[in-house]
Amino acid sequence: MYPAQRAVALEVSNSAYSQFLERLRYVMNELRQEEVIPSNVEQMSGVGRSKIRHVGGWAVRKVLNRARKYIQMNVYTNSESTMASVKKQQLICELLEENVIQPYIELEEKSKFPETLEVTEGRQYRQRGLLHI
Numbered sequence: 001m002y003p004a005q006r007a008v009a010l011e012v013s014n015s016a017y018s019q020f021l022e023r024l025r026y027v028m029n030e031l032r033q034e035e036v037i038p039s040n041v042e043q044m045s046g047v048g049r050s051k052i053r054h055v056g057g058w059a060v061r062k063v064l065n066r067a068r069k070y071i072q073m074n075v076y077t078n079s080e081s082t083m084a085s086v087k088k089q090q091l092i093c094e095l096l097e098e099n100v101i102q103p104y105i106e107l108e109e110k111s112k113f114p115e116t117l118e119v120t121e122g123r124q125y126r127q128r129g130l131l132h133i
Helices: 003-032 046-074 080-099 104-110 114-122
Strands: none
Touching: 046 080, 046 114, 104 114
16 A cells, blocks of 8 residues: 555544544433433332332442452552542542441331331342442
């Protein structure tokens, strides 16, 4: 392939890539502007509230596990920026553990929706992987 042909091919591919990215940006902006569906937890059935609590506990568990894994892998780093990220992840863990995760007994006493606790507790496996939030 001659240099002129290569230059033209490169220009065409760069132009196509730029148009693709522009279209992708447009689509993402359209998706972000979609109307949010309001949900009123008070009007949900016990099953719906149980699912929300279950998914919430699962999501918190995932975030917590990811943060802990990052900390373990990078705690002995020499990089200042990585160490700043480690400290941020540590703060995330502390905030979740102190403010979001609650013992079952404590929630049982003060929960507005005790039936959701029973469903989450009933879905616990031997590893007790579901969190009570």
